[in-house]
Amino acid sequence: MRASQRNANELRSIRLSRGFTCHAEGSVLVEFGATRVLCTASVEDKVPPFLRGKGEGWVTAEYGMLPRATHTRSAREAAKGKQSGRTQEIQRLIGRSLRAVVDLSALGERQITIDCDVLQADGGTRTAAITGACVALHDALSGLVRSGQLAHNPMREFVAAVSVGIHDGTPILDLDYAEDSSCDTDMNVVMTEGGGMIEVQGTAEGKAFSRTELNALIDLAEAGIARLIELQRAAVNGD
Amino acid sequence: MRASQRNANELRSIRLSRGFTCHAEGSVLVEFGATRVLCTASVEDKVPPFLRGKGEGWVTAEYGMLPRATHTRSAREAAKGKQSGRTQEIQRLIGRSLRAVVDLSALGERQITIDCDVLQADGGTRTAAITGACVALHDALSGLVRSGQLAHNPMREFVAAVSVGIHDGTPILDLDYAEDSSCDTDMNVVMTEGGGMIEVQGTAEGKAFSRTELNALIDLAEAGIARLIELQRAAVNGD
């Protein structure tokens, strides 16, 4: 039993609240326990320069953390005048994960930007962000279908993400901040509804990990992501 | 009757939700109608260089807007690498307004930073921010008293702010975005519980305004701020 009273293979309490803000074409507050990320999808009739005139669309993401989303206040990136390497890594990961499940040709010359802003952080903000962003993106795409701008929703399947790690020698699912800070290996896995892997990013924070441990972690992640995708489906069908 | 079904002297529906996030020493979600601003207060045991060793504290504020808080997406300031002039004006205003009601000597060598982040914008974000920030700051100061770090709360009185403007020739209170975009004069007023004025910032967007109009606007603001301060009191006493 973990400090959080969860079993090794147990997700935190997950919530996906659609329509959290009113202006965006998709707006989802995703909660993985105390981690809360606001994901908004904004549709624009333009594409980045490298795609102009090709008839294809683009999906990109930006990530930010409110200064006091964390235990101690971090300096505001806008005030420092640049985004950290961590921020850039995360937003590139979110963008790649979403593009992997969207038929960009079917999207037409449009860009959808997903903003993932962490209101409260307790570990796993990037995996929560991917999971919520997928629903926000789905909502934005559904809107384009509803308004007749697209014939069908170009999202081929859902995508979700979860963290896994080796804590005190035991592989565990969906680490909170306390677990994340003290684990030996930390891995983020992004998978699709069909079970395909999109990203696997494992890092030994302390001692190196073995093939056996790698396999155990991926087993945990597969099951966790399957459950997350059920919850995404339920959230979307709830309307 | 205004498009929003409000009387000229009527505030929007106001909500002050304390404890909105869990890490900050004060955390208030303030809503002026559809305008929603998250105000967090962070206490640190350090002061800016110009105050070191003087035994005095400091209160400062930062302001930000999520990229899709607005009707169309704005570029993220962290990505652009600088804060706009508007952002800097607003955060300086919030900081000055709060310092006006705090006895900084009684605070000791501590800095309290109030982060005001707009989750959803519908006009009046700066006045909502000041109104919510005052409660977040009060909560942080109360915490210092509760933990024995301060003998009494160094906030001398409450402070709140509201916008007023002349719309189609009529002075109105607490403008929403639609009203703000089409009014001739826009004024932000910051006042204390005791009725003292802290800031008066009036701007003729279209035609110039007269002394008579100035007086009518300040009358409206005085009444509106009195009501806002009642709501602040109620929010704080609610615990």
Place this chain on the structure above:
Amino acid sequence: MRASQRNANELRSIRLSRGFTCHAEGSVLVEFGATRVLCTASVEDKVPPFLRGKGEGWVTAEYGMLPRATHTRSAREAAKGKQSGRTQEIQRLIGRSLRAVVDLSALGERQITIDCDVLQADGGTRTAAITGACVALHDALSGLVRSGQLAHNPMREFVAAVSVGIHDGTPILDLDYAEDSSCDTDMNVVMTEGGGMIEVQGTAEGKAFSRTELNALIDLAEAGIARLIELQRAAVNGD
């Protein structure tokens, strides 16, 4: 009697020297006592992106202070790599004040940039800048009329600005640096020739100010600005 040997309602010695530099379409050195600001107006046949193709013009302003315009040297903003919040506030204020008195449709697709550079500072640089900038802009517009590019001068009326404040309990006009540093309330007022108010920005530096004080300050400012506009008229008619 003030330390500067002026009465409470007395302006400093004001000078408006036109043609101070030779390249700009308008070039005015404005002096409010020891405060000296060089205001140049530059006409360009282009407008900002948001106005392209609309047949309208634009007036904008930039503000700077030479590093040793002040008692002690300040770091050069170009060397620091960014303009302070104060600089941005001031240049936005100057731009708004000037646009309020110009018929931008009559200007055609032209941009006029007013650069206000403080050569020597002794309080009231922003109000001196507005007052001088108006004359530089008028000269640039007159030039466009003289050269046949405009049928008439699109400046509808003159605009000027002055600071007022409460110093030792007494409302006074046109504060110098020493007065500004030790006053309780500081207010900048921008008004037109016709007596319309364009901007009123009052800030309680120390204790809050009352409605009565607000009224006294605006009375002082009205009279001071009327006098400044007489001096602008005289300067322009002097050629």
Place this chain on the structure above:
Amino acid sequence: MRASQRNANELRSIRLSRGFTCHAEGSVLVEFGATRVLCTASVEDKVPPFLRGKGEGWVTAEYGMLPRATHTRSAREAAKGKQSGRTQEIQRLIGRSLRAVVDLSALGERQITIDCDVLQADGGTRTAAITGACVALHDALSGLVRSGQLAHNPMREFVAAVSVGIHDGTPILDLDYAEDSSCDTDMNVVMTEGGGMIEVQGTAEGKAFSRTELNALIDLAEAGIARLIELQRAAVNGD
């Protein structure tokens, strides 16, 4: 057989040239085929602020690419005024990989910075950089032992890295630029001499990858890294 005439499990021609430049405490030119990266190790008697006074050392890395290391010229990051997200990701990865094999307490309050500058790029620059950086770091640490500043070399074991990918359905080792640009899955693996995994970063560029494919890729990487570490050992023992 691949376009490069290599078998699926064959590394490119690898060279590790020590002492490539004269000033650095370690200086290695690493070549993976046509990819050439200069790795220098610089020892400084200071540590980052978060480690001061803790008696521990630090190892960090920076990464850069000469503007014409690539087929077409890329803009110089120093001229653009910021490092790309890709650059930051890579330098963070190199730093983490090296720290995983060094006993930082045994290093004392010293920082070693590894600069990895790509002189010529043909795919796999980050894995070549890690492999070369390990040797440069080893040389710098040996120097500290030789000069009596350290009692023993605090590098616990060697670390190397290689890329693997799925190209036309086949898992292949050590991708060159042409293969990297057209593969479906791209994975970078960092492992130690003892066979422990430090980093596994797999990304589906096109279609998602399966568990079976993941396993095949890691098998390839394990063998490749074992060979790279033999070459590191040989290079170090060559003096």
Place this chain on the structure above:
Amino acid sequence: MRASQRNANELRSIRLSRGFTCHAEGSVLVEFGATRVLCTASVEDKVPPFLRGKGEGWVTAEYGMLPRATHTRSAREAAKGKQSGRTQEIQRLIGRSLRAVVDLSALGERQITIDCDVLQADGGTRTAAITGACVALHDALSGLVRSGQLAHNPMREFVAAVSVGIHDGTPILDLDYAEDSSCDTDMNVVMTEGGGMIEVQGTAEGKAFSRTELNALIDLAEAGIARLIELQRAAVNGD
């Protein structure tokens, strides 16, 4: 005879107006014809980090140009967020030239910063700046002697600068903007009162120059600088 009605070896009308602004320890408006540069010297009781505790002083310079000092408006460097290469070259040149004639040990641990701001430009701004800066610096140093902070003025001799160039095949002295824009070779020479050369910077803008031409240019510069130094002496002795 030149377009400006000057002989080949004739300086423009030169003016050195001391005490041009009131706050700086030295303040000189230097005019080389229509080129006008304000040079202020600011004394501070601190030195740059590399000199701390060495008992020596430092002299440095910064250079700027008001946006409309020139025929067409240039973007403000503070707004662009960086100083151009040209600005940096010039301010480094001014600083080196001044340090060459000051006994920095005799100055004590003080820094004097010379700000050279071009109010109006008509060619030769850097040479005018050096010539005026020398007088401003001398005044600041005299002030330190007068107030008893220094026993004697640590400026060993005066330094001045002038431009020379080959225009239509003829070597000419002190080029104005029109001459500078159309000359083949442009050279800036900095010399001391004793005839020593501090800087010689010659550039072929069009065709290369010969040894004979180089000699002719330096002859012209020597005579011009001798005259400038007489004028510096006269200006300083005028008080």
Place this chain on the structure above:
Amino acid sequence: MRASQRNANELRSIRLSRGFTCHAEGSVLVEFGATRVLCTASVEDKVPPFLRGKGEGWVTAEYGMLPRATHTRSAREAAKGKQSGRTQEIQRLIGRSLRAVVDLSALGERQITIDCDVLQADGGTRTAAITGACVALHDALSGLVRSGQLAHNPMREFVAAVSVGIHDGTPILDLDYAEDSSCDTDMNVVMTEGGGMIEVQGTAEGKAFSRTELNALIDLAEAGIARLIELQRAAVNGD
């Protein structure tokens, strides 16, 4: 005899290695003793905005130094977010020197960018860079002739550069770092094959220099550059 065992008028050992890297249209590693600079020439079918549609080409240069090219590590300019004044001065000098020997009209609307990156520094990096850059540029231009894009090579003559200085009272040629750090006068001279001077930049680091010394320095430089140009010719004819 100098510390380096060279005569006063003796160059260091010079090497020009063409084809040092494989992607660039010209790629030369130039060595002046232990100073090693990689010069690559990149041809692009575009010109800077001020030349568009004029049928002329452009040659420009960028300069950088690897962080550990020097005795102690310098901060990476890309990480600091800006290029130093020194870097900008040098790259402007290289660009001007190369443009002086190229017929830009004959180049057509193409830009050639020469990147000069210092791999190892031991004094004279800017003069080595110019000397190597000329060969890289020549190779790129020859390539355009070979591929039929140009009828003839638009480089009119070769250009090279060398440093000279006064060290312990003696004029010497081609200073290494130790000599450069302790000399009184440091001069960089850029000359063409035909003996024309392109740039002469002399600086008194310590005491001023006389006309006699200036002449002696230029004599040394003329002879040194003649020898460098022989080596350039030999390198180019070697293929």
